Amino acid sequence: MMKIGWIPLPASCKPRHAGSSMDAPQARPPPLPACLEPHLTLVVFQPTSTPRMALCDACMRLRIQRLPDPVDSSELSTYSGYPHSTTGQLLFSAQSCPFCALIKESFLRVGHYHIPEAVVDETLRLEPSTPVLLRAGRREGDDESVIGDVEGREAARLNSIDVLVAHGKKYMRGRVHLYAPKGSTANLARDVDDVMRPSELVQEWLSTCVSQHELCRKPFHGKGDIIEQSVDHIPPRRLIQTFEFCWGVKLPKRRLVEDAFLLRAPYVVLSHCWGSTDKRPLCTTRDNFAMHRRHMAWHRFPQTFQDAIQLCMEISIQYLWIDSLCIIQDDEDDWRLESANMANIYERALFTIAASSAVNSTEGLFKVRKSLNLVEIPYNDPEGERTDPVLFFIEPDLGKCLSTSPLNQRAWVMQEYFLSRRTVHFTTQGIIWSCKNGKRPHTRHMTSEFGSSWEEVFEDEWSRLVQSYTRRELTYKSDKLVAIEGLATRFQSRGEESGYRQGLFERHMPHDLLWYGEGRLLRDVGNGIPSWSWASTTGPISFKASVFENAETFHAKIAPRSYRDFEVKENLPFDSILYMNALVRRIDNLEGPLQCQAFCYEDVQDMGFSGRIHEDYKNGSINVAPTFALLSVGEKVGWGVFDEHGKSGGDVFCLPLMKQRVWEGFALSKEPHFLWALLVSPAVFIEDYRGMDGCEWYQRVGWGLHFVPSWFDELIVRDICLV
Numbered sequence: 071m072m073k074i075g076w077i078p079l080p081a082s083c084k085p086r087h088a089g090s091s092m093d094a095p096q097a098r099p100p101p102l103p104a105c106l107e108p109h110l111t112l113v114v115f116q117p118t119s120t121p122r123m124a125l126c127d128a129c130m131r132l133r134i135q136r137l138p139d140p141v142d143s144s145e146l147s148t149y150s151g152y153p154h155s156t157t158g159q160l161l162f163s164a165q166s167c168p169f170c171a172l173i174k175e176s177f178l179r180v181g182h183y184h185i186p187e188a189v190v191d192e193t194l195r196l197e198p199s200t201p202v203l204l205r206a207g208r209r210e211g212d213d214e215s216v217i218g219d220v221e222g223r224e225a226a227r228l229n230s231i232d233v234l235v236a237h238g239k240k241y242m243r244g245r246v247h248l249y250a251p252k253g254s255t256a257n258l259a260r261d262v263d264d265v266m267r268p269s270e271l272v273q274e275w276l277s278t279c280v281s282q283h284e285l286c287r288k289p290f291h292g293k294g295d296i297i298e299q300s301v302d303h304i305p306p307r308r309l310i311q312t313f314e315f316c317w318g319v320k321l322p323k324r325r326l327v328e329d330a331f332l333l334r335a336p337y338v339v340l341s342h343c344w345g346s347t348d349k350r351p352l353c354t355t356r357d358n359f360a361m362h363r364r365h366m367a368w369h370r371f372p373q374t375f376q377d378a379i380q381l382c383m384e385i386s387i388q389y390l391w392i393d394s395l396c397i398i399q400d401d402e403d404d405w406r407l408e409s410a411n412m413a414n415i416y417e418r419a420l421f422t423i424a425a426s427s428a429v430n431s432t433e434g435l436f437k438v439r440k441s442l443n444l445v446e447i448p449y450n451d452p453e454g455e456r457t458d459p460v461l462f463f464i465e466p467d468l469g470k471c472l473s474t475s476p477l478n479q480r481a482w483v484m485q486e487y488f489l490s491r492r493t494v495h496f497t498t499q500g501i502i503w504s505c506k507n508g509k510r511p512h513t514r515h516m517t518s519e520f521g522s523s524w525e526e527v528f529e530d531e532w533s534r535l536v537q538s539y540t541r542r543e544l545t546y547k548s549d550k551l552v553a554i555e556g557l558a559t560r561f562q563s564r565g566e567e568s569g570y571r572q573g574l575f576e577r578h579m580p581h582d583l584l585w586y587g588e589g590r591l592l593r594d595v596g597n598g599i600p601s602w603s604w605a606s607t608t609g610p611i612s613f614k615a616s617v618f619e620n621a622e623t624f625h626a627k628i629a630p631r632s633y634r635d636f637e638v639k640e641n642l643p644f645d646s647i648l649y650m651n652a653l654v655r656r657i658d659n660l661e662g663p664l665q666c667q668a669f670c671y672e673d674v675q676d677m678g679f680s681g682r683i684h685e686d687y688k689n690g691s692i693n694v695a696p697t698f699a700l701l702s703v704g705e706k707v708g709w710g711v712f713d714e715h716g717k718s719g720g721d722v723f724c725l726p727l728m729k730q731r732v733w734e735g736f737a738l739s740k741e742p743h744f745l746w747a748l749l750v751s752p753a754v755f756i757e758d759y760r761g762m763d764g765c766e767w768y769q770r771v772g773w774g775l776h777f778v779p780s781w782f783d784e785l786i787v788r789d790i791c792l793v
Contacts, residue, residue, distance in 0.1 A: 125447070126167040128155050132447060134248070134460065135261045137206040140232055149241050151203030151234055158198025168445040173202065175464055177233045177244030203234040207245060229263040229521055231462075246462050247520055248447075254458040256449040262460055268436075268501065269384030271519055272494055275503040276385070276421060279492055283507040286491045289417055290560040305330045305337050306415045307408065308396040309389040310366070312382045320383060324371075326354065326362040326395060337389035339419040340378045341486045341493075343476050344394065344545075345430020351375065352431075353399045362395065373434035374425045381423065381435070391415060413489050413556025421492035424483075426475040428496075435496040442466070465520045466499035481542040482549070484535070485557045488528065532561060532575060533582055533613040541610045547594050550605045571645055572603040580626045580650075580727040584614040584746050586773050587695070590715045600646040601769040602748075602792040607713060614746060614773070624729040624745055624779070625787055626652040648792040653785045654750070654766070657722045658703060660710075663696030667709060670736035670744075671777040674699070674706045700724065700774065707781055710749045710774025718771040723750045725768070725790075726776060745776040753793050765791045 137152050154173065155163065163170040207230025233244035250262035257264045266274075279286050309330040314323040327333070344351055351372050354362050371379065375392060382390050398404040408415075416422060425431075427438040446459040472495055477483055487493060495502040501519040504526070508515050513525040529535050539554055551573055561567045561575075569576030574583070583602055591607040599606040629649035661678070666687040668674040676683040677699050687694065696715045700708040712718055728746040732739050749772035768790055 124166065124168055126163045126170060128159070128163070129167055129169040129447060132169075132204075134206075134228060134231065134447070134449065135256075135259075137204055137228075137231065140205050140207060149203070149234060149236055151205040151232075154202050154204050156198060157200045157202060157235060160202050169447060169462060172246050172443075172445055172462055172464055173204075173233050173244070175244075176246045177235050177242045200236050205232045205234065207232050207247075228261055245465070247465050248460050248462045250449070250460050251458070254449070254460075255451045256458065256460050259451060262449070266519075267384075269381055271501060272381065272503075273385045275494070275517065276492070279503075279505050279507065280420075283505060285506045285508075288491075288506075290489055290563070305333060305335065305389070305418070306391050306396060306411065307331060309333070309335075309337050309391055310379070310395055312379045312388055312390055314388075320386070322368070322383075324366045324368065324379065325364060326359075326366065327389070328363060330389065333389070335389055336387060336420045337391055338378075338382055338387050338421055338423060339391040339416055339486075339490070340375070340393075340423045340425070341477065341483055341490075342374050342392075342425040342431055343429055343480060345432070349430035349432055351394045353394045354397070355400045356398060359398060366395075372431035373437060374428055374431040377435040378423050378425075387420065391419065409552055410555070413485065413560060416486050416556075417489045417491065417560075419490065421494060422486065422490040424477060424487075424493050424495045426472060426477045426495045427498040429476045438496075438498050439500075440498045465518065465522060468497065468499050468502050468518045468520075468522075469516070469524065469526070471497045471499040472502055479543050481539055481544040482553045484539050484542060485554055488535075488557055489560065532558075532567065533578070536573065536585075536604060537610070537612050540604065547597060547608065550594075550597070551599065571648075572600055573605040574603060576628055579628045579648075580623065581621075582613055583727060583748060583770075584773055585611045586614060586711065587611055587713060590695070591713045593714055598646065600648065600793050601771070602648050603646075621728040621730040621746065624653075624726045625782075626650060626725070626727045629789070646793060649765070650790050650792060651787050652725055652727075652790055653782045653787060654723050654725050654768070654790060655782060655785060657700050657724055657749075659701040660698040660717060660722065661701060661706070662698035662717070663715075664699060664709075665694060665696070667694050667697050667775075668777075669775070670732050670739040671741040672739055673736075674708060674777050677706060677709060700776065702778075702781060705778075707778045708745075708747070708774055708776035710747075710772050712749065712772035713770070718749070718751050720751055720754070722771065723752075723768065724748075724774070724776055725750050726779075726782060729779060741777050741779070743779050745779055747774050747776050748772070749774055750792070753791075765789045767791045767793060769793055 164174045250256035252264040256262035313320045397408045493504045503517040512530040517523045567575045588610040591609040726745040726747040750768035753767040
């Protein structure tokens with residue numbers, strides 16, 4: 071059954087015969103008292119064309135209640151249905167008939183095809199005489215991914231129409247969704263589904279997930295007891311109370327509850343964009359903390375907070391966690407304590423409300439909703455006594471809408487999303503339910519309000535998560551490691567990772583030290599993060615480990631931290647010092663910047679401001695970062711890229727980490743191997759400590775490839791410190 075969240079009825083489509091009916095199903099529970107009824111701000115969707123008058127004859131004759139049942143196969147043996155038209159007729163009629171245009175769009179979109187505006191399409195080889203067939207779409211129980219039913223609500227029969235068009239040995243299948251206004255002829259006859267309120271939709275998804283999805287009851291590491299039954303299931307320190315019961319009636323009561331962990335009550339969290347300074351949401355500070363504990367006035371809540379509170383009231387969730395209100399924002403100690411507990415807060419919540427498409431807290435969960443293009447088709451009851459409209463539309467691409475939403479661009483949100491066991495996303499195109507009940511490893515189950523479902527892959531490798539994280543926005547650079555710390559802790563709890571340090575795991579070193587910028591990186595000086603960590607820079611990064619082919623460590627080894635346990639300076643903590651046993655050699659000279667790169671010894675010799683390699687890149691479409699040839703006694707032995715693209719001042723050293731065979735296309739090279747290396751410079755800001763305990767101190771300035779491994783033969787492995 072299609073679960074449309076809130077598609078309000080256009081005024082022109084209201085049923086002309088309203089009133090009670092003995093045969094009408096009890097589709098809704100009794101409403102809340104008027105004083106408690108949430109005033110959700112809904113967007114009115116208008117049809118895209120003049121109802122009925124613009125329909126072609128084929129669409130006017132359509133009787134949706136007589137369509138044949140759906141089929142699961144796409145083989146030609148099952149290619150049958152109600153003959154609406156032919157492809158030639160459809161492509162012509164779609165220019166003027168809105169429903170024909172929907173039919174055309176449906177099978178082109180699903181098949182990811184593009185058909186020119188012509189009767190015969192050469193790309194798909196559709197003959198003008200190919201029949202366009204219609205069948206009934208999903209009905210209640212056809213799709214296992216459809217979640218649950220609200221008690222007392224009987225399922226309507228039809229929520230979509232399948233469009234079948236023969237193509238080759240199979241056929242393309244499109245889908246047009248539909249719904250009937252509540253109380254209309256089609257709805258009362260139980261032929262077509264109507265719409266559900268947002269709270270009913272969320273309640274239905276939540277009830278089934280809690281009762282049936284075992285994966286969604288467990289923590290991120292997948293071990294241990296069900297979270298709701300765990301003795302460690304303790305709510306956050308503070309929660310917002312949304313209502314209280316008085317003689318069995320829910321009455322509004324909004325206040326900040328201190329020591330909420332004593333309640334051991336279920337709660338929901340809100341994930342939202344704070345927005346610009348002038349749109350800053352309501353916050354708890356030391357000045358208003360006492361007042362918030364007594365009462366928070368309704369008018370002071372921004373729209374997103376109001377919508378979240380109202381949603382909680384309707385589904386009888388008494389407590390809500392909102393970061394700006396449950397953390398004292400001008401108290402650094404409180405912020406540090408609560409941010410460290412952020413992972414627990416999101417993981418132990420019953421579910422997360424994500425205001426995905428709102429750029430700030432004033433836009434709410436619903437005001438951002440865009441209009442659907444609705445097309446009306448007349449529906450006649452079997453006796454022909456009543457004619458009411460049924461509304462058709464194409465389901466929007468909710469997956470794309472979610473991935474490009476403002477909230478999804480925020481760095482903090484990545485941790486929130488990965489650790490939340492269940493999330494309800496409110497987007498411009500519709501509501502999406504997401505939970506951990508994916509059918510395949512490392513996937514999430516996604517269900518839209520329109521009844522469709524899909525699996526979304528989420529990265530389960532730390533390096534890929536970091537790559538995604540660095541492409542997101544972060545207001546305060548000081549939060550860079552804080553906003554991902556909870557996720558790192560959860561990775562360690564699974565037992566697969568250990569030795570987390572400054573955004574990297576020792577288990578993947580030295581491989582993961584070879585990160586690089588997708589563009590020019592900016593070094594964040596003074597944030598206390600060492601240069602060898604990606605977190606010391608601002609900009610999207612990737613890891614070279616993804617292109618390793620049977621690479622092996624080249625004399626580089628991470629030394630145990632326990633054997634050097636001193637701190638150098640107050641602003642240089644021990645955790646930021648990476649002790650290594652490695653080879654290091656100074657580069658004689660650098661030539662560049664060049665706009666070309668090479669991948670074997672012979673091609674490196676041709677790198678320059680002119681020549682074959684230069685021309686290959688100049689005439690091609692490959693863009694590379696400013697690259698410097700590495701010279702030794704006048705010979706080019708490799709190349710490097712500086713993190714900030716500009717040439718580093720002072721001496722530059724090459725620190726090789728990994729050794730790898732040249733790729734297949736360069737198998738005849740004089741040098742069969744090359745080295746992945748870091749470019750480092752002496753750490754001048756701790757000059758006084760160089761040589762302490764036999765160590766040499768360096769800081770990272772870039773990375774590169776070295777094509778003469780024998781260049782390091784006469785060196786001995788030394789103790790070095792990267793900072």
